[in-house]
Structure formats: structure tokens, C-alpha cells
Amino acid sequence: MxxxxxxxxxxxxxxxxxxxxxxxxxxxxxxxxxxxxxxxxxxxxxxxxxxxxxxxxxxxxxxxxxxxxxxxxxxxxxxxxxxxxxxxxxxxxxxxxxxxxxxxxxxxxxxxxxxxxxxxxxxxxxxxxxxxxxxxxxxxxxxxxxxxxxxxxxxxxxxxxxxxxxxxxxxxxxxxxxxxxxxxxxxxxxxxxxxxxxxxxxxxxxxxxxxxxxxxxxxxxxxxxxxxxxxxxxxxxxxxxxxxxxxxxxxxxxxxxxxxxxxxxxxxxxxxxxxxxxxxxxxxxxxxxxxxxxxxxxxxxxxxxxxxxxxxxxxxxxxFPAAPGVSQEALQKERELDAYLEERVAEIYDELLQQEEGPSLIGVFQSLATDVNPSLPPGGGLASKRAVIMEAYGRVKQSRGEQQPSVREAAAAPSAGV
Structure with missing residues (x-):
């Protein structure tokens, strides 16, 4: 909301x-x-x-x-x-x-x-x-x-x-x-x-x-x-x-x-x-x-x-010298977040298949936006993981034998309530 x-x-x-x-x-x-x-x-x-x-x-x-x-x-x-x-x-x-x-x-x-x-x-x-x-x-x-x-x-x-x-x-x-x-x-x-x-x-x-x-x-x-x-x-x-x-x-x-x-x-x-x-x-x-x-x-x-x-x-x-450096713990958490988002995209896609309007990239983003996920990048939120979500969505469509997202569909995704 x-x-x-x-x-x-x-x-x-x-x-x-x-x-x-x-x-x-x-x-x-x-x-x-x-x-x-x-x-x-x-x-x-x-x-x-x-x-x-x-x-x-x-x-x-x-x-x-x-x-x-x-x-x-x-x-x-x-x-x-x-x-x-x-x-x-x-x-x-x-x-x-x-x-x-x-x-x-x-x-x-x-x-x-x-x-x-x-x-x-x-x-x-x-x-x-x-x-x-x-x-x-x-x-x-x-x-x-x-x-x-x-x-x-x-x-x-x-x-x-x-x-x-x-x-x-x-x-x-x-x-x-x-x-x-x-x-x-x-x-x-x-x-x-x-x-x-x-x-x-x-x-x-x-x-x-x-x-x-x-x-x-x-x-x-x-x-x-x-x-x-x-x-x-x-x-x-x-x-x-x-x-x-x-x-x-x-x-x-x-x-x-x-x-x-x-x-x-x-x-x-x-x-x-x-x-x-x-x-x-x-x-x-x-x-x-x-x-x-x-x-x-x-x-x-x-x-x-x-x-x-x-x-x-x-x-x-x-x-400056005191700036954060690469953290293995942070990298591991980011990998876990990416894996979770890929799994959720597949779940949401299948859920949307059961609905009359069918799956869409906007629908996936809107559903993800309702999830409470404290692991998302602070300040950036879901929008800062758009590339991961887009790639996961494309792989799901490909695995289902469907066409990749259209240019129009991809362009609309950023404004999908995230």
C-alpha cells in the first residue's frame, strides 16, 4: 500500500x-x-x-x-x-x-x-x-x-x-x-x-x-x-x-x-x-x-x-579509510536474498496462473511489494533488486515455454507499486 x-x-x-x-x-x-x-x-x-x-x-x-x-x-x-x-x-x-x-x-x-x-x-x-x-x-x-x-x-x-x-x-x-x-x-x-x-x-x-x-x-x-x-x-x-x-x-x-x-x-x-x-x-x-x-x-x-x-x-x-569494506557475511546474506526472490517469483507466477488476468511482471512486483522482507537493501527496498526479479521472471517464463517479457511490460515494472 x-x-x-x-x-x-x-x-x-x-x-x-x-x-x-x-x-x-x-x-x-x-x-x-x-x-x-x-x-x-x-x-x-x-x-x-x-x-x-x-x-x-x-x-x-x-x-x-x-x-x-x-x-x-x-x-x-x-x-x-x-x-x-x-x-x-x-x-x-x-x-x-x-x-x-x-x-x-x-x-x-x-x-x-x-x-x-x-x-x-x-x-x-x-x-x-x-x-x-x-x-x-x-x-x-x-x-x-x-x-x-x-x-x-x-x-x-x-x-x-x-x-x-x-x-x-x-x-x-x-x-x-x-x-x-x-x-x-x-x-x-x-x-x-x-x-x-x-x-x-x-x-x-x-x-x-x-x-x-x-x-x-x-x-x-x-x-x-x-x-x-x-x-x-x-x-x-x-x-x-x-x-x-x-x-x-x-x-x-x-x-x-x-x-x-x-x-x-x-x-x-x-x-x-x-x-x-x-x-x-x-x-x-x-x-x-x-x-x-x-x-x-x-x-x-x-x-x-x-x-x-x-x-x-x-x-x-x-x-575514507573507515568506510565499510567487503563483508563475507553481507555477501552471504545477499546471495540468500537473491535465492529467496527467485523462489518467490516462481511461486507468485504459478499463483497468478490460477487467476483470470494471468501472470504479468507488474503482478509479480505488486505481490512482492506486499511481502514483509527485512533482508531487502535498506533505503533501496524492492526497487533496488529489480534486476534480480526481472531475470527470475524471465527464467520462469522460459521454463514454462512462454515468451520473454516485452519491452512495454519491462518498462512498466518499475512503477508497479514498489
């Missing part, structure tokens, strides 16, 4: 999103906002340096265009050789701003005087201010370029983590999000910037705007972003007092090497289907199967797609 409710809510959100598209989206993505079938090819990256490992995954999904971008740099230049920088940018109404940010934000950060001295002289307050100023300087630069070069009327959210030997520096703008997992729990997460939040609403209304349908002027779903210069044209207001602000919230957290396990940075296409604790648990459990952050990103994107995400999806998982 819970899965069915989620399906109804997801459908309602899609209808609202289509009806209240921004003018930019109408101009750029008309006539089709979504594809007829998702694009599931993935961009995958990985890297390692010292005790730091990262994996990255990005997938277009159901959206008509891919508008995400990212930055992953394990080692910064010069005196900052022990520092790293990771960021995810989620463009809307076009990809120009997101890609420009991916190419240039880090450069603006590195220009700060606070980052030019010896590492042992690190001043957390100065570093935080340097990050804030980098976002503002980049936005000013892009505004001039957008006018001179007639850019599309696009914008982008951003979430970035600057990692020093002693501190995490989180900077976020919009509804992309980062979290830190420490000792298997969420130790910190950034907060989304939504127009309905009191502080955001106050700024919007002070600038002469409104918050309607939880959107800026009934159109834009985030209250802070880079770009979106149509919302930054109130002449009597400063840069950070506009309808949409380019000012990030910057937080600093001391590192705890014995307990820090991993960071996750992701756009809202991921957070649409996972909450903080669910995502932390999912990544933790999947690391215990492979120990590979790139593999975890790939699994996470598939789980998001099959849990109902209709957006572009990008995630970065950064692992």
Missing part, C-alpha cells in the same frame, strides 16, 4: 511539474519535457589518492535533456596538495550554467587569499568566506557573459565539499544536497533552499516577488541558484537580496578520521527517492558488498530510477 501511495504522489507531482513549468523550460524543452523511455546509459568515474577514494555516476533518466554537471578533484594545486574538492551541479531550463560552474567555480575558490598560505595556517572562518565569495564572483561573471553572449535563460543548483586535512567545508545552493556518514549514521547534511522556508520567503517578498505553489512567482522551485538572471533584476536590491539568491550556505565540520566513512553529494533526482537516513544506509550496505564507490553509485542510480525518479541523476560517493 505504501508503494501505491508513493506512486500516486509521484504521478501528482509530475502533473503539477508539467502544468507549472517555468517559462525557461517551455522555451527550451517544448514540445516534450520527458522521454518515452528513460535513457539509462551511465557516465561513470572513479579515482583514488592516499586514503581517499571516490566514485561518480550520472544518468539522464526520463528527462528530455541531460543538464547535470560535476567536478571531482582529489588533489588541489600548490600549497593545497592535501586538499580535495567535489561538487554536483543540477541545471534547469538548460545546461549552460551548470557546465560553466563545473569548469570555473573551483578556479574562483583557489583565487582566495585564505587558500594561498601554508596548510597549517588554515583559518576555517576565512575558508568559509572564500567559498561564499567564490559563488558570488562566479555568478557576477556569468551574468555579464549571459548578456554579452545571449545565453539561454538557465540556472543551476550546486552542492560542493572542500576537503582539507582537518575540516569539511560544505557549500550548497538550491536543492542538491550533501551528507556525511560517520559511524554508520548521518553526521551532517546540507539543507535545501525552498521558497516556502520562512527566511527564503521573506527575502523573495522583500524583493517584490511572491511564493505561489511553493515556487518563486509560481515558477521556479528553488530559492537560491546560480544563473536564473531573470530573477536577479531588482535594481534596488543587492546581489544576495534578489528573488533568487546566488549566496550559498557554508558550513564547516572537523574531520574525525577514526569514524568518518563516506560523503555523498547528489542532485535532487536522487533525493526525490531517498531521504538522508535511507541513502546513508543504502550506501553503507552496498559498500559492504563491493567496497567500490563507483559500483555503489551505479547501483544507487538504478535504485532511484526504479523507485520513480523522473529527473536527471548524478551522485558522488567519497570514501
Amino acid at each position: 505504501a508503494g501505491f501511495v508513493r506512486l500516486l504522489v509521484s504521478g501528482a507531482e509530475r502533473m503539477v511539474s508539467r502544468f507549472f513549468k517555468t517559462e525557461q523550460e517551455e522555451a527550451v524543452e517544448a514540445p516534450s519535457f520527458f522521454l518515452e523511455a528513460p535513457r539509462t546509459e551511465k557516465l561513470l568515474e572513479q579515482g583514488a589518492l592516499g586514503g581517499l577514494r571516490y566514485g561518480l555516476g550520472s544518468m539522464q533518466g526520463w528527462r528530455a535533456h541531460m543538464e547535470d554537471a560535476h567536478t571531482a578533484q582529489l588533489q588541489l594545486p600548490g600549497a593545497l596538495a592535501g586538499w580535495a574538492f567535489f561538487a554536483v551541479y543540477d541545471g534547469h531550463a538548460g545546461s549552460t550554467v551548470a557546465h560553466f560552474c563545473a569548469q570555473h567555480l573551483l578556479g574562483h575558490v583557489l583565487e582566495a587569499a585564505a587558500l594561498s598560505g601554508p596548510a597549517e595556517e588554515e583559518d576555517p572562518q576565512a575558508v568559509k568566506e572564500a567559498l561564499r565569495q567564490a559563488f558570488l564572483a562566479l555568478d557576477t561573471r556569468m551574468q555579464a557573459l549571459s548578456q554579452a553572449e545571449a545565453w539561454e535563460r538557465a540556472g543551476s543548483t550546486a552542492v560542493a565539499v572542500l576537503l582539507s586535512p582537518r575540516h569539511f567545508y560544505f557549500a550548497n545552493l538550491g536543492d542538491s544536497r550533501a551528507l556525511l556518514c560517520r559511524s554508520a549514521t548521518v553526521a551532517f547534511s546540507t539543507q535545501d533552499h525552498k521558497p516556502s522556508k520562512p527566511r527564503e520567503r521573506e527575502r523573495i517578498e522583500d524583493a517584490g516577488g511572491t511564493v505561489t505553489l511553493q515556487r518563486v512567482n509560481g515558477s521556479l522551485a528553488v530559492s537560491r541558484a546560480l544563473g536564473d538572471f531573470d530573477y536577479k533584476a531588482v535594481a534596488w536590491r543587492g546581489q544576495t537580496e534578489q528573488l533568487v539568491s546566488p549566496e550559498p550556505e557554508v558550513e564547516q565540520l572537523a574531520r574525525c578520521p577514526a569514524n568518518d566513512e563516506f560523503l555523498v553529494l547528489a542532485c535532487d533526482g536522487v533525493w526525490d527517492t531517498f531521504d538522508n537516513s535511507g541513502l546513508c544506509a543504502f550506501v553503507h550496505s552496498r559498500l559492504s558488498l563491493s567496497g567500490d564507490p563507483q559500483d555503489v553509485c551505479e547501483r544507487l542510480l538504478d535504485a532511484c530510477l526504479y523507485k520513480g525518479s523522473r529527473d536527471n541523476m548524478t551522485c558522488i560517493v567519497v570514501c
